[in-house]
Amino acid sequence: MKLSARQTLTGAAAVMLLSAAACSSSGSTPSSAGSAGSSSFGVNATGTVQFWARTVSKTLAQKLVSEFNATHKNLQVKLTLTSINDDVTSLATSIRAGNPPDVVGLNDIDTPTFTRENAFMNLTPYIDKLPFKSDLSPGHMGLATYNGQEYGVPYWADLSVLWYNKTLFKEAGLNPDNPPTTYAQILSDAQAINKLGHGVSGFTFAGDCQGCLGFTVQPGIWADGSYLTSGGIGSQTASITNNQPLVQALTLYRQIWTQHLVPDNDRTDSGATWGEDFAAGKIGIMPGGYGQVVDLVKPSQLGTEFMDTQLPGSNGGYSTFDGGDDFVIPTAAKNASGAWEFIQWVLQTQQQVQYPALGATPIRTDVLTPTFSATNPEDAVALKALAKGYAPVTLVYDQMFNQASGPWFQMFSTAVYDGNMSLAVQQGQSGLTRLLQQAS
Amino acid sequence: MTPPGNVLSRPRAARGGVRTGRRLGSWGTRVLGRGLGARRSRTGMLLVTPAVAMVGLFVLFPLGFAVYISLTDWPLIGPYHFIGGQNYSLLVHDPQFIHSVLFTLLYTAIVTGPILLVGYGMAVLVRSGRFGSVFFRTAFFLPFIVGLATESFMALLELQPDSGAADYVLSKIGLAHANTAWTVDYGLALTAICVFVIWFASGLTMMLLMAGMQGIPVELYEAAEVDGASWWQKEWRVTLPLLRRNIALALIISVIGSFLAFNQFYILTEGGPGTSTQPVVMWIYEEAFVQYHLGYATAGAITLVVVIGIISAVQFFLLRDSDSGRSRGDRRPVRRPVRRPVRGTRR
Numbered sequence: 001m002k003l004s005a006r007q008t009l010t011g012a013a014a015v016m017l018l019s020a021a022a023c024s025s026s027g028s029t030p031s032s033a034g035s036a037g038s039s040s041f042g043v044n045a046t047g048t049v050q051f052w053a054r055t056v057s058k059t060l061a062q063k064l065v066s067e068f069n070a071t072h073k074n075l076q077v078k079l080t081l082t083s084i085n086d087d088v089t090s091l092a093t094s095i096r097a098g099n100p101p102d103v104v105g106l107n108d109i110d111t112p113t114f115t116r117e118n119a120f121m122n123l124t125p126y127i128d129k130l131p132f133k134s135d136l137s138p139g140h141m142g143l144a145t146y147n148g149q150e151y152g153v154p155y156w157a158d159l160s161v162l163w164y165n166k167t168l169f170k171e172a173g174l175n176p177d178n179p180p181t182t183y184a185q186i187l188s189d190a191q192a193i194n195k196l197g198h199g200v201s202g203f204t205f206a207g208d209c210q211g212c213l214g215f216t217v218q219p220g221i222w223a224d225g226s227y228l229t230s231g232g233i234g235s236q237t238a239s240i241t242n243n244q245p246l247v248q249a250l251t252l253y254r255q256i257w258t259q260h261l262v263p264d265n266d267r268t269d270s271g272a273t274w275g276e277d278f279a280a281g282k283i284g285i286m287p288g289g290y291g292q293v294v295d296l297v298k299p300s301q302l303g304t305e306f307m308d309t310q311l312p313g314s315n316g317g318y319s320t321f322d323g324g325d326d327f328v329i330p331t332a333a334k335n336a337s338g339a340w341e342f343i344q345w346v347l348q349t350q351q352q353v354q355y356p357a358l359g360a361t362p363i364r365t366d367v368l369t370p371t372f373s374a375t376n377p378e379d380a381v382a383l384k385a386l387a388k389g390y391a392p393v394t395l396v397y398d399q400m401f402n403q404a405s406g407p408w409f410q411m412f413s414t415a416v417y418d419g420n421m422s423l424a425v426q427q428g429q430s431g432l433t434r435l436l437q438q439a440s
Numbered sequence: 441m442t443p444p445g446n447v448l449s450r451p452r453a454a455r456g457g458v459r460t461g462r463r464l465g466s467w468g469t470r471v472l473g474r475g476l477g478a479r480r481s482r483t484g485m486l487l488v489t490p491a492v493a494m495v496g497l498f499v500l501f502p503l504g505f506a507v508y509i510s511l512t513d514w515p516l517i518g519p520y521h522f523i524g525g526q527n528y529s530l531l532v533h534d535p536q537f538i539h540s541v542l543f544t545l546l547y548t549a550i551v552t553g554p555i556l557l558v559g560y561g562m563a564v565l566v567r568s569g570r571f572g573s574v575f576f577r578t579a580f581f582l583p584f585i586v587g588l589a590t591e592s593f594m595a596l597l598e599l600q601p602d603s604g605a606a607d608y609v610l611s612k613i614g615l616a617h618a619n620t621a622w623t624v625d626y627g628l629a630l631t632a633i634c635v636f637v638i639w640f641a642s643g644l645t646m647m648l649l650m651a652g653m654q655g656i657p658v659e660l661y662e663a664a665e666v667d668g669a670s671w672w673q674k675e676w677r678v679t680l681p682l683l684r685r686n687i688a689l690a691l692i693i694s695v696i697g698s699f700l701a702f703n704q705f706y707i708l709t710e711g712g713p714g715t716s717t718q719p720v721v722m723w724i725y726e727e728a729f730v731q732y733h734l735g736y737a738t739a740g741a742i743t744l745v746v747v748i749g750i751i752s753a754v755q756f757f758l759l760r761d762s763d764s765g766r767s768r769g770d771r772r773p774v775r776r777p778v779r780r781p782v783r784g785t786r787r
Contacts, residue, residue: 089729092517117518208624264602264619272596398730404712
């Protein structure tokens, strides 16, 4: 017998005489008009919209909600912040209980897990009407698309870039206006800065943080036109064997490690202290997130002491990990029209240009104007990379890339720390294949 | 039906009657006793009903529901199917689950003894009312109060190569290199976590044993001294036998805590390198909240509950008092040490 989890939960609740409590309202007030499919959907909606956002976007979400509520007297957004560790299970639980929020800022790599179960509203007809549709972050949109239909739109971007210390570049005799654009330049610049001594290292990475490494190492591989998986969900295969760009990326990190161009404690950095040594002025080059460094340094240091550039491939080109969140509307949302009105408002240029000051990167490439670049030179670097951004579309991203026991980190450790590239490639190919087969 | 004889004239009625002050015959006594007993039973039932309801609502029902989930392929979201015992049969053939169980057993075996010994030693040091004992009791118990998660984060920083206190101190005395990476090597990580947990958990054992030690009548030690017992003999022949129940409690708490270990491994090693330091609770967490195999993870959790129950039962059996196995009908006198009011802590 095939049962839905919701049916079972409801039955169990009835047995316990708690069905009334279980079915209580989430606090959403339905819009008086604008049902899905109607022309008035997302226009002049009323009531309350329940908005769940991850704590990682707290500053941005609070600012947006505050401004929206101040300008929309008939439609109010109520913000709930969810932990970055259990936001997925919280959302799944609310959907199972039939009482989800109206709009969710969901980590974009988690979106495919829900879209294949039809948990989110199909927004394709509404997204098609957006005049800036072609300017929306391609990586975010790729993750929100399933079977040709779009179930979400980008909310904010968390992009990986290459940060460098202009002061140390000068001290090492390097041109701070000419940051590295190839692996060879990264290595030579790091070597030059490392020679400064006095506790200064040429490079840094979070060597025990699987997610950090996936966030910063993969874009170089993508910049070279290669990917670690191929095919669509359900028929994906691993592309590790004979992947020369992957080998080149791992070789770069192996050289950096064996030449002691990084602090010793990078090996055990699980991400908890990632970037603190860079912010302290002890590191020459650090691949990391735009918002990560903005949060760690004083605003006056940006552009003067610290600057960023795109993450390069082995011989030029660049890419970025298109991280951040997608806006999604659960199928059972009570005020979907209000949610879409809020989403459309957030996507407007007037709101998008505020993102840099709130530690985030906009998700529309057309926001990158000369004025924007002059005002936000560091975020302009990230935003420029957005057009070439990518994020793997798979149901098993966490298992592959974010776990200590996952094949990505096993491959990285074997190649970089142990120096056995052929074994690393074997481990990567077999590990990714196993997980992709399980998910298909 | 007429009661046999004159019930009021039977002297036995007064002896056997219930506490009504009335002289009743045996039949009357039985009838009245049964009535009162039934009333008492009903009252008792009423009084315990709220507790039973709460246990049923918050323990038995969730446990039963968890058992049901473990018999399905319950995903994060979407429909599920009843698959019977398939999850359990997969468990016993899952090398990662078996590894995590074996690792948990190894970890438990390593830390349980030292926690008891260190806790006992600390209890001996602080059980008297000597000057400074209150300070040391507080100091020894403080790690347990602060909490494992907070201290795990502190340990993570102090175990960093080149910057942590552990490497600094150990390199100064020649026991480790200044760049030792404790958390990314299986042997080093296990050693560091075991030492850390022994430091953390010994305080609780100390409190449990100290409470027992302070309840032992001082006269027993005085009598032992009169008989010429040495300090060791007093500990071995007086303290340890009378601490049997406290030791049993401390051991059971320690073993259950070790089986449920999660925070220290999650924060310090994330189960790595690879999955070499992954205890069984972390395996359950990974299966449930990373792999989203909720049915399979629940089967692992139910198995863990059963295993802990069995081990606790075995511990209770092995560490029971020799007189605790007596049946309720056994009215033979029990020879216990006389417990008089303690005039103060000994020595």
